[in-house]
Amino acid sequence: MADLQYGIACSHVPLIGVGADQNREDDPYFAPIFAGFDWTRQWIMKPENRPDAVILVFNDHASAFSQEIIPTFAIGCADEFQPADEGWGPRPVPVVKNHPELAWHVAENLIMDDFDMTIVNDMPVDHGLTVPLTVMFNKPDSWPCRVVPLMVNVVTYPVPSGERCWKLGESIRRAVDGFNEDLNVQIWGTGGMSHQLQGPRAGLINAEWDRKFLDDMTEDTDRLRKIPHIEYLRETGSEGIEMVMWLVMRGALDPQVKELHRHYHVPASNTALGHIVLENVQ
Amino acid sequence: MNRRDTFFRQAEDIPGTTLFTSGKARQGYWINQFSMSLMKPENRKKWRADEKKYLEDWPMTAEQKDAVLARDYNRLLELGGNIYYLAKIFSTDGLSFVHAASAMTGMSVEDYKAMMMAGGRPVEGNRSIREGN
Numbered sequence: 001m002a003d004l005q006y007g008i009a010c011s012h013v014p015l016i017g018v019g020a021d022q023n024r025e026d027d028p029y030f031a032p033i034f035a036g037f038d039w040t041r042q043w044i045m046k047p048e049n050r051p052d053a054v055i056l057v058f059n060d061h062a063s064a065f066s067q068e069i070i071p072t073f074a075i076g077c078a079d080e081f082q083p084a085d086e087g088w089g090p091r092p093v094p095v096v097k098n099h100p101e102l103a104w105h106v107a108e109n110l111i112m113d114d115f116d117m118t119i120v121n122d123m124p125v126d127h128g129l130t131v132p133l134t135v136m137f138n139k140p141d142s143w144p145c146r147v148v149p150l151m152v153n154v155v156t157y158p159v160p161s162g163e164r165c166w167k168l169g170e171s172i173r174r175a176v177d178g179f180n181e182d183l184n185v186q187i188w189g190t191g192g193m194s195h196q197l198q199g200p201r202a203g204l205i206n207a208e209w210d211r212k213f214l215d216d217m218t219e220d221t222d223r224l225r226k227i228p229h230i231e232y233l234r235e236t237g238s239e240g241i242e243m244v245m246w247l248v249m250r251g252a253l254d255p256q257v258k259e260l261h262r263h264y265h266v267p268a269s270n271t272a273l274g275h276i277v278l279e280n281v282q
Numbered sequence: 283m284n285r286r287d288t289f290f291r292q293a294e295d296i297p298g299t300t301l302f303t304s305g306k307a308r309q310g311y312w313i314n315q316f317s318m319s320l321m322k323p324e325n326r327k328k329w330r331a332d333e334k335k336y337l338e339d340w341p342m343t344a345e346q347k348d349a350v351l352a353r354d355y356n357r358l359l360e361l362g363g364n365i366y367y368l369a370k371i372f373s374t375d376g377l378s379f380v381h382a383a384s385a386m387t388g389m390s391v392e393d394y395k396a397m398m399m400a401g402g403r404p405v406e407g408n409r410s411i412r413e414g415n
Contacts, residue, residue, distance in 0.1 A: 015378065062366040066318045067311055085321050087373030155366055157293075157303050158286065194402075198365040199356060201298030202383035203394060205402025230292045234409045238299050267398040270383050 002102070002179035004187060006049070007249040007257070007278045008040070009217075010135055012058060012190045014127040015269035017091055020134045033273060036263025037135045040277055043261070044136055045144070051186040053099040053146040055106065055172060056129055057248045058190045059154045061086070063126035070156050071118035073168060075110070076125075076149035077103045084124035093130050093139075099146035102179055106148065109175035115168055125149060132190045135275070152248065154191070154241050158229070165244045166225040169251025176252075189249030191242025193264075194235070195271035204237040205272045210264065213243065214276055217250055218259050224250070239271075254280040297411050298387075300359040310362020313350065316340040317367040320374045329374065355386050 019030040043049055063084040065071065080097050083090040110117050133143055150172075153159055160168075169187070176185050193210040196202050216224050225247060232241045250257075263275040283291070293301040300306070307314075316337070319325045329336045337347045349357040350371065358368055365382075372382045384394030387403075397403060409415050 015380075062314070062318060062364070062370070063321070067307060067314050067367075085323070087320060087326075087370045088376075089323075155302060155364060156307055157301055158289065194405075196299065196403075197379055197383055198359055198386060199298045199300055200387050201296070201403065201408055202387050203397055203403040204405060204408060205398075206405040207401065209405070229289055233293060233299065233301070234296055235405060238296075238301070266401055270379055270398065270402075272402070 002176050002181060002183040002185050004173060004176045004185045004252060005280050006051075006186045007189070007253045008136070008186060008276070009189045009246040009249055010132050010275040011192055011268065011271055011273045012128045012131040013268040013271045013273060014086070014131065016273075017127050017131045017134055020139065021092055032265050033268050034135070036265060036273075036275060039261045040136055040275070041138060043277070050184070051145045052183045053102055053148060053185050055148045055150055055176070055185065055187045055252075056132065056190065057150045057152060057188060057245045058128035058132070059152050059242060059245065060123075061126050061128055062155065064120070064123040065151075067156075070153055071120075071151065072153050072160055073115060074118040074120045074123075074151040075103060075107045076120050076123050076151070077107060078121040078123070081123055081125045081149060083130055084126040086126050091127070091130055093134065094142045096125055096129065096133070096143060096147050096149070099148055099183075101181070102146070102176075102183065102185070103148045105179050106172060106175040109178065110168070110171050113171045113174070115171055120151070123149065123151070128190060132188055150248070152245050154244065159241060160244065161229065162227050162244045162247045163225050165247040166251035169248040169253075172248070173252040187249045187252045189246035191245050192236070192240055193243060193272040193274035194237050194240045196237030197239050197270055199238075201237070203270055205266055206235050206237075206240075207264070207266060207272060209235045210272050210274055214262055214264065214274060217246070217276055217278060218257055221250060221255070250278070253278055256281040295410050295412050297408055302364045306362045306364070308362070310346075310358075310364065312340050312342045313346050313358060313361065313363040314367035316342065316350070317363070317370040320370040326374050353385070355382055
């Protein structure tokens with residue numbers, strides 16, 4: 001049977017992708033950003049940790065989805081997904097290969113569990129999905145695992161609540177546990193942490209709030225799942241709302257988890273970079 | 283007041299922030315769709331060759347077109363543009379999110395970068411217009 005033991009969260013700041021694509025990892029600006037992923041890069045490639053498939057929760061930034069169609073939750077079910085051209089040409093990263101059987105299985109189970117998923121086959125994937133792959137896996141010729149893309153609308157309001165995202169995570173876990181193939185599955189939640197990219201308040205960072213959010217991934221998840229939209233907006237900037245996607249990841253793990261690694265750094269571009277690796281407590 | 287109304291009302295109290303609501307999405311539909319068109323290399327080429335002519339094909343208001351030509355991003359947010367869509371315009375200009383963000387805050391790029399290196403804009407004093415906190 002499929003097994004889900006680990007959850008990872010990380011920011012998906014586009015500039016991190018630029019730093020990697022231009023081989024600037026050792027620049028003074030980028031060095032502390034990438035250094036915090038060294039632990040994870042070693043950990044994740046050990047045979048006992050390496051995922052066969054990752055369910056990667058991300059948001060599209062007006063790349064695959066325009067204002068024509070705005071799904072709240074969408075799951076990619078095609079065999080593969082191409083890196084998107086976000087205005088300066090596609091990132092030079094490998095094509096993203098799906099595990100379509102797992103993707104369809106999760107989609108079917110979610111729908112049967114009252115989550116009205118949008119099924120997507122044609123979906124260029126932008127920095128929201130490819131930057132997390134880069135920070136975990138560096139620059140392989142092909143990504144070392146299959147990736148099931150799960151897209152959440154956090155752009156056009158109202159976006160789904162933290163509580164709804166948590167429950168989606170719980171439902172994903174039930175689906176994965178019922179998948180009849182020996183498969184090491186991880187779930188990743190991406191985006192955040194505090195940042196605001198728009199208007200006169202741009203540049204807002206709230207390190208204290210972010211650190212509490214990281215702490216409560218293990219210490220007080222009841223608090224996290226009840227954080228209202230307005231608190232994310234006020235305290236963490238208009239784009240800090242992306243952290244609801246971390247709750248999809250956390251909801252898919254066991255109630256008790258152990259923190260294996262954490263990285264927090266300001267700034268990455270306009271953003272507080274956050275990263276955490278969590279393991280179910282047996 | 284229902285949940286939706288309460289939330290939208292509360293969001294208006296956040297200083298220097300425009301929430302991309304249904305109202306904005308309707309108002310700015312064509313700003314955002316025009317911006318999306320710049321994801322295609324052939325469209326970027328046409329746009330760079332003659333920006334005004336390129337905009338003729340898009341049913342935006344004169345005010346919206348002027349704001350696009352002026353790269354007035356705060357105005358574009360007011361007129362229904364969303365930052366992730368507007369990013370296609372400044373990306374086509376070869377500018378980063380840091381450049382666009384500094385322009386929207388009225389700071390020079392150097393000052394804005396220095397603020398970010400020093401830990402970013404503090405939340406203290408930036409939470410609520412009403413509460414002034």
